[in-house]
Amino acid sequence: MQRKACASGVAALLAALLAGCTGGSGDGSTTDDSNPGDAGTASAAAEPGRYRTLPQPCDAPGRASLDELLPGIRQIGDEEQRERAYEGSATSTFDTDRRVGCRWKVDAPDATNHLLIDFERVVSYDTAVSDDSQAEQLFGEKEASAHLPEPVATESASASGSPAGSASGTPSGSPSPSGSSSPSAGGSATPAELRPRVLEDLGDEAFLDDELSSSGSTAEQRTVTVAFRTSNVIVTIEYAEQPATAGVVPDSEEMQDRAQKLALQLADSLGD
Template sequence: MAYVPGAALLAALVVGCSAGTGTETPAADSRPGDPTASAAPAGKYRTLPEPCRSIAHSTLKDLLPGIAELPEDQQEKAYAGTAAVTYDTDRRVGCAWKAEAPDSSHSLSLDFERVVSYDTSVSDDDRAGEVYGTKEAAAHLPSSASDSPSVSPSDSPSDSSSPSGSAPSDGETGKESDGKSDDGAAGATEDLQPRVLDNLGDAAFLDDLLIRAGSSAQHRTVSVVFRTSNVIVTVQYTEQPALSTELPDSKELQEKAQALARKLVDKFSE
């Protein structure tokens, strides 16, 4: 048996103990600070789904009716959408679609943002809640939506006499800035106002803007933003009628945008 000097044996034992098993590797989202400290929990999601493949063709066909009128060889390209350019696909991804029909054009976009907190005392979910809160505040929802319990359209009394495509008047919403305004139609129902939404992820809101560009062109964009754990999803659905005298149907756009958002919530839950 070979003789091992005491000093050499001690050094070998120290190296062996400090090497560890080698099975633990730092995660890409690991937070700075003392590794022995108890850090706030990480978010549920560590990656993001591929947005351009997140919507079934049947849903896109309903949202973008112009696709069905394209030649067959162009339909697949339209269904594929255009991916947003991002620098970190684990943190943010997006996709957009557009289709034109004789009576109107429609566009749709998705944005998935995965929030990570680099503060060991703040969880990813809490940080995502802060980011979501900033987005909701920027939407300038009517005070009635944030100061009182929110009411979903299906639970609210509807006014069947309200004209299709109508939106709250200036006095009802007060939303008018940067060339964006409601259409000023009378008789708009409460449930079509921009508002906080119930039972959609952990938190959600809807915004609805009629945007006038120049003296005649106008289009309506409905946005649904929701948070599920540490991911924030933004759905934007736009319609622009071919005739400047026609207004996009607010109720229809809102219903379709919300239906898509609920399908996406379910997809994240899979």
């Protein structure tokens, strides 16, 4: 009888040991912590950008816009040469699904005009970062590299009793004429509304830059840049004019108006 009881006790001990090795914690959870957290649950991928393709840049502005931006184009007598001028030249890119551009150059008796349109479609390769967020970061770097001046607080100056326009260094009622500024459009002689600045109501974010440069004894060339972002596409317009006569300065207001008008047109076409 003693042997039988001993055998029964050994069997019970083995059963308890086996239960301890294979049993759980009692609350249904696993003891395997090789995949902590939400094991087996994949993280949701970031949203893709709105745009999957890019427009044809050389067809983007349309002839009416080119007539305004490049006045000399209508003065080209040879019809075949004029058609080539309207067509522009596509810029070289490594991946036309990601970046495309087109440039124009037109000589006229009084000035030479240059126009560049560039479309960049931003794609994030980080599943945790959306295309829009990646484009926003890149656009922020682009804006920072433009070194835009601090905005002029004309409204606060008026509220404090200062004459209108005094915050921009220009007496009220006598703004300095376009083109008479110092070598940079951000100079103190430039009206506040013509200085390089952030633009409102253009895409998700936008800015305008305006530079006046000189090459030795040649005429000063003005370059107006308008850049904006819509979702994951960044659009850049560079519009330049160099007069044929030294001492003649391109009109800043006129060039900015033309560049902004084109930017609005391109933004509308992206929204279609």
